[in-house]
Amino acid sequence: MTTTSTNKQHFAILDGMRGIAALGVVIFHFMECAITDYSKNFIGHGFLAVDFFFCLSGFVIGYAYDNRIGQMSAWQFFKLRLIRLHPLVIFGSVLGLLSWWLDPFAANTVVYTAGKLLFLFLCSLLLIPMPVMEDRYFNQFGFNAPAWSLFWEYIANIFYAFVLHKVGKRLLIILVAIAAVGIGLVAYRATNLMGGWGKDNTWDGGVRVAYSFLAGLLVYRFNWIIKNKLGFIGLSMLLAAALLMPFFKYNWLAETLVVLFYFPLLVSLGAGSTLSPRLKKACDFSGNMSYPLYMTHYAGIWIFANYYNTYKPGNGKLALVIIGGTTIMILTAWAVMKWYDTPVRKYLINKFR
Secondary structure: OEEOOOOOEEOHHHHHHHHHHHHHHHHHHHHHHHOOOHHHOOOOOHHHHHHHHHHHHHHHHHHHHOOOHHHOOHHHHHHHHHHHHHHHHHHHHHHHHHHHHHOOOOOOOOOOOHHHHHHHHHHHHOOOOOOOOHHHOOEOOOOOOOHHHHHHHHHHHHHHHHOHHHOOHHHHHHHHHHHHHHHHHHHHHHOOOOOOOEOOOHHHHHHHHHHHHHHHHHHHHOOOOOOEOOHHHHHHHHHHHHHHOOOOOOHHHHHHHHHHHHHHHHHHHHHHEOOOHHHHHHHHHHHHHHHHHHHHOHHHHHHHHHHHHHHOOOHHHHHHHHHHHHHHHHHHHHHHHHHHHHHHHHHHHHHHO
16 A cells, blocks of 8 residues: 555555456466366456456546546546546456457458447447357357446446445445345356356346445445555465466355455455555556456457367467567557556546546
8 A cells, every 4th residue: 555646545566466356367268268178267356356447447437537527527527437447348348349350360250340349349338248159159259259247337337426425324235135145046056156248148247237336435434444564565466366266066165155255355455555666667567457457358269269279289389379469468558558648547537637
């Protein structure tokens, strides 16, 4: 935790942990293309990083806006959130369309008219779920699969602006408890907490964001910040442990416990930990890369999936491809952040002010 020039605390370690979670998502998406049996996948629980994102978002939104949303209109709040999030929604959609169009390994077994492609692209730009692309496994957003979580993030922001910022602590506890029951039911029914991305599990995403966003808000409202010296490395290892944990006989229960208790605890620890000066640059880089990496990587994942299905590379070559692909995605995210996202957001925020 550091202090900015405006004397407002900045939770740099939480930013850095978000980058670790985003990297976990990238590796998970690579690996699930090659090893479809998640119980045999070394990062088979990588999808839980999304629940960590939601929990962290609830904490950060509460911290950033609880004390000032009463002095702004709902539309002003939405504009600030759109400026923060939507430029990369647009960029990820463009990359997704290009990857569909230019993928050298795609079988192109499904034919789309120009009108349908344009319609699907506009839906992606506007974050309107449209799970109709059979060759993209009926993802909510065929051109940029991870955008499903941004859709639910926007819904959570809408609820915050109109309802949650007014909710007292007692009612917030009740809402968290109700959402916790929902998490348990979803995990038990589906045997996991992976849902939200496709047409057959749409509402699972709503349950996931409902609990984790509320839990993060609860951590902030009750000031459950645990002072500690685990630091960026120690807390990153604890976060990675959740994504790397093996599958159990009662896997649904293990995932439920991680989401209900472990991730809010990590947010609490991350907010209260001390950042070593020598790790500040690494932590800042990790945090800055997190959202661009999350929103741009899947164009490459589609190409990798088609490559893998075409050539079935051995383990050695597969490892090199994944390591090289991940490196390229990180560099791409850095370039997108530096030359697109940061300048665009700076321009828009200046116009807004």
